[in-house]
Amino acid sequence: MSDEIQLKLTEDEAWVLFEFVRRFSDTDQLSIEDQAEQRALWNLCCVFEKTLHQAQDISYEKFIAQCRDRLRDEP
Template sequence: MTPEDRLEVQFTITSDEAIVLFEFLQRFSNTDKLVIEDQAEERALWNLCCVFETNLAMPFDKDYPDFLREARERLRDEP
């Protein structure tokens, strides 16, 4: 892993996207169920995916599976 791999990623979303995504994530946090209750949630998630696609280079790297595995290991709660 290079120092670049640990840089922060900053991006901008609209306040509408933020509130819809907040509610979606709060509901998941409270119920442990990922369920789209409104098409706006789906749209906000698609928009967020587009933001990631334009701001992240790693998903297009041949070593992406390794980057993903390592990132998951770093983010996981301790066993």
């Protein structure tokens, strides 16, 4: 597994994102039910942009494919 990172969220962001993910887990459907969910996702994207750093010697598409491969469940 790759190195771990830590993300900082407000408690409100964490609860709103938890509910968003929980609802997806229950329904298998991603949908914004409240503008606060959209804001929390935008804020999370900003945190990712500040935190994550891609290897420079590989295309973004190949890099993401490798990340997905490592994260998938074993067959």
